[in-house]
Amino acid sequence: MLFKLPDNDVLYQALVSRDASYDGRVFVGVSSTGIFCRLTCPARNPKRENCQFFQTVAACIEAGYRPCKRCSPLKPAAEADAMIADLLAALEADPLRRWSEGDIIAMGYDPSTVRRAFKRHFDMTFLEMARLGRLRDGFVTLSSGGRVIDAQQDAGFESASGFRSAFARLLGRSPSRFSGEELLLADWFDTPLGPMIAVSDPHTLHLLEFADRKALPTELRRLQKKVRGGIGIGRHKPTEAIKLELDDYFAGRSAVFETPLTMHGSPFTRRVWQELLTIAPGETRTYSDIARLIGKPSAVRAVARANGANQIALVIPCHRVLGSDGSLTGYGGGLWRKQKLIDLETTLAGGVSAPGKNRREPG
Template structure:
């Protein structure tokens, strides 16, 4: 949202002038005189206070007509964890069985307030909730390896089995004993020029790739766990590593096709629709009508459009390449501004551009 509180504006402007990295990703500042927006540590010349407006997300700045600064690259760099946040995360990883208190953060030169704000904004949870999840994830992996529940509970710092069992069930959906038979879905976070994304993978391949601010993201996570009889844990496997590399190449304009293995979760009809999306070439678009005709079901436009909307693997399964019959952009889970950006990006780097008509929506 647009920041209107005068005290908050004063704090943010001071951080902007001082290039305070602790505020990177906390606010975005639009400069009225240039129509660009930046992040806190931008190296560009600082505007006057009366010429700036602050937003809590870069999407709001984009929607207000501001363009990303070419110096600080706000849509990409704002989503990278600042050094202070990385240090806090490292404390959790090094001490997975201990609670990192606000006092502990302070002792390590970390602002608890900044950590709380960053986690709430970028993970949708508090830092302490993140810690609990990490501890339970660690406990789950130990239980899967055959470690006794009692030993695991007390090593994790719980004073009673009932307390451990309650927290475990609330997080995983099942008791420690029942969860041993569950599969595992690994989840990691990555930054892109369009914002942070979450990527999930099973042993077979990528099963989710979504922007972190996508609506109903938690519902998608819950659906994945239910359909796969699995739990989502923070981590990375070969599929996630490959996906990150290929996405980096895609955003650099060096890759037009993805090769990473996929493991989409959906009905047979949905999977057939998603397979059809793969057949829309890089740099090209197709209307919903054309897509339904291509799939041999010209009267199922609404059903096919609905299946497009249920796609959990954005970009790699290119649902952004489907547009309205009149050439206008239509619904996209990541937001129409991102859809437009992706199509412009692919049009720019399309190797067959000379032989292709310029898309009407541009």
């Protein structure tokens, strides 16, 4: 369960004083060295402006940091499972390698066993950890205006075709086909629950999804068909706005999202999404509840489909909808994320108004 993070000034003081109460609960990434540490690390304290704080080891790795060799932040998981220690050491030694199940087998491990172990300890598989880290490096290079060849090298792809194929699977087109005049821009940023991709025009947010969601490439292709000009790589103001709001959300400061939205869906689907926006943090509904509230009590399955079609995660809170028996069901970002979001929102329930009062709808 995520706990309420103090602000960065408090965390930096905890780092300076090597406060053991944060050990295993908060980690620091140091941008000047590219490593992440426990707050009790005996190394010399980094400068305040070079510090980025995370709640999980996975978030540090997803942000591109390597584990510190002095304080060994991966030690608990490694001590619990020598296989994890071996694979993480191999990944650290060769982070740009295009890892496959064949490589795992060659190291003497069963891929399914590795998959379960990494999901249990890090909420992502070993191959996802390796792939997302590589692709993120290329994405960031392109977003900052870098050349395709530089992005390819930063992502660790030996061939241009392999790099273009990876991006084509994600965005539906290769970087060489970007005109620079696309109406929508996609950007990547990290959260405590994993990297997310946001797509916006200069005025509204169109998509917000976890980067490892299997349906993301399909959603992006569908979005490109609906909007003239396609999707490029970069960041409009709504993406900046939602990133700041998500920082507040994950820090436990606020669950109010005011970034304007454009919702792509049928009138029925948008009606379901509007109802989701009325569910306050700390509250949940069932699919049957939603069907009844929109005046369609027999349309429970249609409500479930509309809920699953939501492509603006967290802001349109489909994670607050449960099965009829109160069980966690049907969340594209993974049931483990759904549970952590609900847990996080229990700390926000007091005094937080329901978001979504002034949303912009597509014309």
